[in-house]
């Protein structure tokens with residue numbers, strides 16, 4: 001692998017360094033000739049190298065693999081092949097010619113660049129050759145991956161498609177910018193909140209479908225799908241949306257007028273909570289809305305999805321405010337960053353974990369409302385269209401090793417469950433109904449289904465009560 005990257009490094013050097021067109025000539029300094037014995041190596045030998053810029057060049061026979069695919073030291077030929085190559089005394093001739101891209105049937109002149117999906121290609125010179133040099137990163141919208149999965153749709157249970165929003169996006173960037181949860185295994189051992197009545201709890205085994213969005217007593221109380229844009233903030237977004245749902249279930253509010261502000265959490269949590277737009281920790285989001293509360297979206301609107309970064313906190317609470325929060329009293333007269341007079345502030349009780357088992361999670365959703373879950377995301381998830389998503393199983397990464405070990409974590413909101421049924425009417429392919437945060441244009445109107453237990457989805461399920469006083473009552477009852 002290193003050796004492939006070496007070549008890419010050379011290209012980057014060629015691209016970046018001005019006047020580096022004839023790097024091979026200009027750099028005809030001793031390399032192989034000053035190596036400790038042996039100067040040259042007779043077979044492939046990855047230890048047979050010399051430092052070259054901030055990379056390596058090689059003095060073994062394997063280094064030359066064709067004119068534009070080699071990582072030999074500049075003096076390899078003269079030292080190792082006995083050829084007497086001398087430094088040019090006159091400037092090397094200007095290479096001429098253009099580059100040809102067979103995939104589009106287009107010509108490019110020297111120095112011209114273009115994008116091949118997510119990869120930058122440039123027409124450059126290597127020695128006397130004019131050649132097209134392209135980055136070789138994996139792109140999210142990969143036709144091969146899409147047809148591979150869709151051919152196995154019957155067996156995998158879901159299908160995939162291309163998304164315009166992922167055009168030109170590299171897999172590695174998507175994992176950073178569209179997800180945003182730093183996994184926190186300590187949450188898995190947090191005290192859980194098992195239901196009080198074991199009968200209700202076991203009774204859930206026979207409830208094969210429930211969708212909180214269609215519970216007639218909760219119409220208008222469950223938040224829809226958001227779009228986090230290009231910033232990895234699912235740790236905070238799923239937290240405020242679950243909290244807002246819980247709030248509207250506890251208070252008898254007709255419909256949640258305003259979402260809760262995710263920017264409030266992003267900008268005002270301390271540094272340990274997050275790594276800019278690259279993700280954060282859900283425990284800090286829950287802790288924040290307990291200790292400092294959170295305002296409504298109209299008071300502190302979301303901006304990081306557009307700007308791609310997280311600005312400093314623009315909402316300041318006074319000591320009196322903090323005291324009110326500590327005593328579970330409503331904070332009023334908030335100075336909203338948006339200057340609206342209609343902003344509201346809410347604070348919450350402590351978050352609790354829901355036990356890692358299907359019936360516990362079912363019970364929680366049915367009787368207490370939506371929950372937050374964290375899942376492991378691999379590249380095919382970005383392409384989900386419909387069906388019951390599962391992690392892996394497509395074999396694609398076994399055939400394409402570059403896809404192995406590409407994963408990151410994402411937090412989402414579970415709203416219910418369902419199943420497909422076999423010919424005897426028995427449930428099979430049981431799944432959770434989940435709200436994602438990539439807008440309504442993604443997946444099934446912004447939602448997706450994922451098989452029970454898939455992608456670690458049941459391992460860190462978190463929720464809170466809508467009102468801190470509820471929790472206090474509950475707590476004292478249990479002690």
Ligand SMILES: *[C@@H]1O[C@H](CO)[C@@H](O)[C@H](O)[C@H]1NC(C)=O
Pocket residue numbers: 082084
């Ligand atoms: C290479 O050429 C130079 C001058 O042309 C000569 O002095 C030198 O001995 C030659 N070296 C070899 C290894 O043939």
Ligand SMILES: *[C@@H]1O[C@H](CO)[C@@H](O)[C@H](O)[C@H]1NC(C)=O
Pocket residue numbers: 210215216217218365366367368369
């Ligand atoms: C609707 O939601 C309420 C409150 O969460 C719950 O008690 C009730 O059982 C749900 N209704 C149905 C039909 O599941």
